[in-house]
Structure formats: structure tokens, C-alpha cells
Amino acid sequence: MEFCDLKKQYLAYKPEIDRAMQGVIDSTSFINGQEIELLEEDLSTFSGAKHAIACSSGTDALLLALMALDVQPGDEIICPAFSFIASASMISLLKAKPVFIDVSPLDYNIDPTKIEEKLTSRTRGIIAVSLFGQCANFKAINKIAEKNGIWVLEDGAQSFGAIYDGKRSCSLTDVATTSFFPAKPLGCYGDGGAVFTSDDKLAAKIKMIRSHGQEKRYVHKRIGINGRMDTLQAAIVRVKLKHFEEEIVTRQVAALKYSELLEGKVMLPEVTEDNISVWAQYTIGVENRDEVKAKLSDKGIPTAVHYPLILPAQEAFSDVVPMNEKFEVAQLLSESVLSLPMHGFITNQEIEEVAKAVIESI
Numbered sequence: 001m002e003f004c005d006l007k008k009q010y011l012a013y014k015p016e017i018d019r020a021m022q023g024v025i026d027s028t029s030f031i032n033g034q035e036i037e038l039l040e041e042d043l044s045t046f047s048g049a050k051h052a053i054a055c056s057s058g059t060d061a062l063l064l065a066l067m068a069l070d071v072q073p074g075d076e077i078i079c080p081a082f083s084f085i086a087s088a089s090m091i092s093l094l095k096a097k098p099v100f101i102d103v104s105p106l107d108y109n110i111d112p113t114k115i116e117e118k119l120t121s122r123t124r125g126i127i128a129v130s131l132f133g134q135c136a137n138f139k140a141i142n143k144i145a146e147k148n149g150i151w152v153l154e155d156g157a158q159s160f161g162a163i164y165d166g167k168r169s170c171s172l173t174d175v176a177t178t179s180f181f182p183a184k185p186l187g188c189y190g191d192g193g194a195v196f197t198s199d200d201k202l203a204a205k206i207k208m209i210r211s212h213g214q215e216k217r218y219v220h221k222r223i224g225i226n227g228r229m230d231t232l233q234a235a236i237v238r239v240k241l242k243h244f245e246e247e248i249v250t251r252q253v254a255a256l257k258y259s260e261l262l263e264g265k266v267m268l269p270e271v272t273e274d275n276i277s278v279w280a281q282y283t284i285g286v287e288n289r290d291e292v293k294a295k296l297s298d299k300g301i302p303t304a305v306h307y308p309l310i311l312p313a314q315e316a317f318s319d320v321v322p323m324n325e326k327f328e329v330a331q332l333l334s335e336s337v338l339s340l341p342m343h344g345f346i347t348n349q350e351i352e353e354v355a356k357a358v359i360e361s362i
């Protein structure tokens, strides 16, 4: 059994993907070109954000967005304590300071009730990660930002395709980012990502920074990076985007089935009122997590721990986190979460096998 079965997915779309890749090779437009422009149009239409800017990875998408927002050394940026490192590390890379906030036990996303106490005169913005497939509480987060004159960035690396309050993830905030890492709900065959915004000026700035700060060829207006998306990856994402909604439905049906079988046995993932999750992960909570993981592995069932060490406890942030600061919910989650196999081609039989093995292991 695969944790995320990319082989099954490739075989299902093989003729279309092979044709799309061959098309790029035949055109020899390996950098930029029509596929990138078409992908950006497709992503904008799908997400509802006016601009989608394809780029080299979800991490670079964050860096491009933060650079375009003019994040400066010493600025403070709010971010969640329980997540993948990229959003917090890109803040640090720009010599700004990540200010960690505990997460909510309801959706495992940043807890908006704990943000305001951490705002200072140096706070510039909030990065809210929409973890495991469902959006953070953007009604509350956007309200705090508006009241305090700061921006909001949604890290939608795990939530692209999700719906919040009737709108798609990545169209809910000043700027948003996603990742097309192969195992993401919409993945490519290497690294890739995108930045989203409906602000024309910000979009133009992001595009410029993506291309070495170039205004026109060899004329550089600002410092930038090479943040371009590989054109072959764009062709692959365009094919997968056509099938994405069907895969989301499979994930949703799979999540319902897992919840039905595991109800009352483990801590189940909850989808909050305003959300339709894209189920990037189906993550349960169990007290004897490491034992359950090992027993499942013995039965040939792969699982993953997202994430075993909270961000404020990472050595990389030891200089920015006050000693003895507690992140109780994040800590509890890091000790108990376990992600089960989940992808757009998972079968009922596989789900039943996993659920049975979980119940036997707890």
C-alpha cells in the first residue's frame, strides 16, 4: 500500500501527461513559454484570485510573497507554532522575526483568539497556514488584520482546492501561496508552486522578483531571485488540474469512510463550519502514536507524522523564541498525530484495511 499513490495517478492520466510533456520537449520552450501563461490563467480561474504567478516551489512562493510585501529585518510576522517549517523559515531568511502562536484544538490551524496579545508596533503581517486541507479561520484573522493595518498571507500548500465560506483557498487573503510538491493534493513531478493575489501592483512586483528583479531584459529594478517554474512541470499541473475536482471528491469520500470506521476509537479530524476540506492529510490522534505507527508499518501500512517537533522547539528558531514559552495544543498534537494513507485513488478496501489495523493497534 502507498501513503500517496502517485503511480496509480500517473497510469490513469498517462496518455495525457506524456503528450503534454512531449509537447514541451517538441517546442523546446523549456523556460517560461505558453504553458506557464496557460497554467497561470487556469490557476486564476480555478482559485478565483485575479493573479496566479507560477513559481519554483511552495517555499519560493512564500519568499516571493514576503519580498513583494517588503518584509524588512526586524519586522515581526505572526505564524503558527504547529506546521511545516517553510512559512516561518522564510520569515527568518529575510531577517524578520517569526512570532509563534499556538493552534486551535478544533482545526489545528493558528488560533485567532491568541493573535492580538502578540501584536506589537513592529508587527507587519500574519501568515496563516491552512493545514491538512482545511482553511484557517480567515473571518477572524482578516478582521484582526484589518483592525490593526497589517496584511494576511495564506499558506495554502496543503489546502489548494479547499473551500472556505464559499470561496476557494488562495483567494481569501491579501496574498496566498501554494506548493505543487508531488504529494500535495495538486502535485507536479518535481518542485513547483504559485503565488496568488488580486492586487495588480503586488502581482507585478512578485513577477519582477521571480525574474531577478528584471523590468526588461538585463535591466534590474530590484533584487530578486530565479523563482521560475519549470515549463515541463506547468504542462503536468495543467493536465492534473483537469482531473482535480474528481480527485477531491475521492478524498472527501475516503475521509468520510475513515471517520465512520474510526468513530469513537481515536481522535478524529474535524472539519469546521465554514470549511470544505481537500483532505491533503487524514490525520488522527492517538495516545500511543509511535507504537501504532510501528504496528501499522509491520502490516505494510505506511503512515506519517506531521509534525513530530513543534516549530518553536526547532533549534533553527532558538534565538527567536522566549525561553519557557508554552504552546500546549501544538505540543499535544506533535505527540499524538498520525496521518493515514490518503490520495485521489485510494480504494474502500484499502481504507477498511487501514482502519482495522488502527483499531487493532490502539
Ligand SMILES: Cc1ncc(COP(=O)(O)O)c(C=O)c1O
Pocket: 057, 058, 059, 060, 083, 084, 086, 087, 129, 155, 157, 158, 178, 179, 180, 181, 191, 192, 193
Ligand atoms: C504548509 C506548507 N508550506 C510550505 C511548503 C513548502 O512547499 P515546497 O516543498 O513546494 O517548497 C509545504 C510543503 O511541504 C507545506 O506543507
